[in-house]
Amino acid sequence: METLKLDSALGHNKPGRPLSRLLQDFEKPLxxxxxxxxxxxxxxxxxxxxxxxxLLELVASPGFGPVVEGLIDPEALRQALRSAAGWGIWTEELARYIFIWISYLAVSLSILNRSGIRVDVLHNRLPERAQATLWIAIDGCTLVLVSMFAVMGADYVRMQLAMPQTTPALQIGYYLPYLILPIGFGLMAVRTLQSLWRQGRAMPLVSVVLGLALTVLLFMPVLLSDEWSATGLLFGYFVLFLVLGVPIAFALGLAGLVTVLGAGTLPVDYLAQIAFSSIDSFPIMAIPFFIAAGVFMGAGGLSRRLLALGDELVGALPGGMALASIMTCIFFAAISGSGPATVAAIGSITIPAMIARGYDKYFAATVVACAGAIGVIIPPSNPFVVYGVSAQVSIGELFIAGIVPGLIMxxxxxxxxxxxxxxxxxYGEARERSLKTLLASTWQAKWALMVPVIVLGGIYGGIMTPTEAAAVAAFYGLLVGLFIHKELSLASLWHASQEAVGISSIIIVLMAMATIFGNIMTIEQIPETIADLILSITSNKWAILIMINLFLLWIGIFMEALAAIVILTPILLPLVTAVGVDPVHFGVxxxxxxAIGFVTPPVGVNLFVASGIARVSIGGLARHIWLYLLVMIxxxxxxxxVPSLSLLLL
Structure with a gap:
């Protein structure tokens, strides 16, 4: 199972002394x-x-001069407007640095709460005592990684102080934004020690020692020799850390660190710089903004209004509430960009309603879990943002390419x-449905329906970049929830903000560690080697695509989508482009x-969310999923x- 949850068993959220709560929640106000x-x-x-x-376009128009003649000098106004362009030059740089700081600060909380994307199928099958011992080893490995990055980050800051450089826009010393490396990773080390202490004090001493010994044993090969094969170390350690249940982001970072130490692929000090520069990217900032937009709008009551509209459109048909659930997921997909978020926002309303109307509870949970997968296909989509950054493909084109496939699904x-x-x-609910009631429901949902218009219209109208459109959507959701629907209180805004930053930080640190992993693969020419190997077997485009489909479906069973994208895109993209596949089509x-991996047992994230809402077993839900799974495949x-379907609107 891949986890994205709090380990309440450790008492992380217990009310305690004020000082203890302050130390535990230190990062949250920031x-x-x-x-x-x-x-x-x-x-x-x-x-x-x-x-x-x-304004510049207006001033430059031929009719402007005669209209204002005698009131103002058009040329002077034009020059003043051009000089004002510098008033906004600082914004992107400052926002990027704030983004990097809060992303790494939030990771420390995910360590303390043991939230994160993990492959813990093996871990969950172990006896309870073995699981506890393994947690000691996982925390030990995490401590090694974050401590190394904190030390390397401190060295890089000292270098910046010794040879000062200033940022282009803010004209501040580069050491200031880079301080997040020693501070952020240092705080992660502190949180890891807290986690180790909480775990260890409830265990026998011998189990704690055994877990720490396992940590040392894992690193022993590269401590004894530095002449190992880079490829063997990189993939061998990555798989080993995954099997042990280390969060995928840290497994990537640890595999990269071990490879650098054991094969000398890169200077070890270079890793800290990658941890910063890899996420110092304006397009990546779209991820927390889209997540925040979905969280704000869900908390602000927009999902309920979308459901009312969906029920008005299809509620009278057989399976009316289930059909309305799918339609609402399609609507909400154009807001959230996240599969599990779509299931949580819509399923919490529709699954109990379907069960109350006599639908089978497994059917209700299955429908919403599958429909939630559409949340990452219809734009905006966080996986499309990650793929676009990884593959250097237009995020706007990916968004537009996802519309038709999402609607077909x-x-x-x-x-x-x-x-x-x-x-x-x-059968559907028998009640009056007319043009008047449809228009009334549409009017109630108008603020939610405006979101895709703002986002997609802004992007394709050339007004906004995808990141700016995401920020506007988040601000729009904030205003609607606080001042129009008035269902988003300051308390719920606080919790929604923590949730949005927490979820996005897990994705961001994953991308940072995957960049280290990818740099080593590039240096070792691993993607080219794999592409040449497959092309030596067959160069048939359709055969290669079916092999990739089977491989990705299999990967989706065990690995979260975003993790798979950042790891596999550098490997698979050279292969598909070599046989003439459009990179945008391949992204879709x-x-x-x-997305199908969200609903494939045993580790489909959507299944866990839906089963929790419906209060049904994962096993029972998995037995009911196969018909829908075959349709999605x-x-x-x-x-x-038929690539023309995804490229139809481009």
Missing amino acids: LFTGLLAMILIINYQTFFRYTLSA GGALMVVVYVVSKKNGW MMVMNL AVLLLITY
Whole structure:
């Protein structure tokens, strides 16, 4: 199972002494303030640039001069407007640095709470005492990694102080933003020690010693020799750390660190610089903004209004509430960009409603879990952002390419639900439905329906970049929740902000560690070697695509989508481009493959969310998923072999 949860068993959220709570929640005010500051800064940047461009265009128009003649000098106004362009030059740089700081600060909380993306299938099958011992080893490995990065980060800051350089826009010393490396990773080390202490004090001493000894044993080969094969170390240690249950981000970082130490692939001091520069990226900032937009709008009551509209459209048909659930997931997908978030926001409303109306509880949970997968296909989509950054492909083109495949997936699921519901006698709610009630529901949902218009319209209208559109969507959700629907209180805003930053930080640190992993692969020419190997077997485009589909479906069973994208894109992209596959089409194909992984047992994240809402067992839910899974795979094959469907709107 891949976890993204709190380990309450350790008492991390128990009420305690004020000082203890203060130390435990030290990062939270910084995360809350930082997220809101980022949103406001990028909204200011977007509004300022758009307004300035519009004014410059107006002043440059032929009819402007005669109209204002005698009142103002048009040329002087034009020069003043051009000089004002510098007023917004600082915004992007400041927002990027705040983003990096809050991302790494939030990781320390994920360590303390033991949240993170893990492959813990083996871990969960072990006896309880063995699991506890393994947690000591996991924390030990984490401590080695973050301590090394803290030390390397401190060395880099000292170098910046010795040879000062200033940032282009803010004109501050580079050492200031880079201070997050010793501070952030140092705080992670402190949180890891806290986790070790809490785990160890409840265990026999011999088990604690055994766990620490396992940590030492894992690093012993590279401590004894530095002449190992880089490829063997990189992939061997990565798989080993995954099997042990180390969070995937740290498994990537540890595999890279061990390879550098054991094979000398890169200077070890270079790793800290990669940890900073790899996420010092404006496009990557779209991820926390889109997550925040979805969280704010879910907490602000927009999902409930979307459901009312979906029920108005299809609620009278057999399986009406289930069909409305799928339609609402499609609507919400255009807001959140996250599969599990879509299931949580929509399923918490629709699953209990379906059960109350007589639907089978497994059917209700299955429908929402599968429909939630559409959340990463229809734009905006966080996996598309990650793929776009990894593959250097236009995020805007990926967004537009995901629309048709997402709608086809949703339509296919609705057909299956209709047939199953009619067979079982699950009919829609009998009540008056008319143009008047439809218009009333549409009016109630108007603020939610405006989000895709703002995001996609802003991007494709040339007004905003994807990151700016995400920031505008987050600010819009904030305003609607606080001042229009008034369902987002300050307390819920605090919790929503922590949730948004916490989720995004797990993705961000994953990308940073994957960049280290990818740099080593590039130096060792591993992607080219794999591509040449497969092409030596067959150069048939369709055969290669079916092999990649099977491989990605298998990977999706065990690994979270974003982790798979950052690891596999550098490996697979050279192969598919060599046989003439469009990188945008391959991005859609890859995301659809991994979206199916959200609902494939044993580790589908959507299944866990839906089962928790419906209060049904994962095993029972897995037995009911296969019909829907086959339909989703059929849609995947259709999109794979008819690329014009994903490229239709480009």
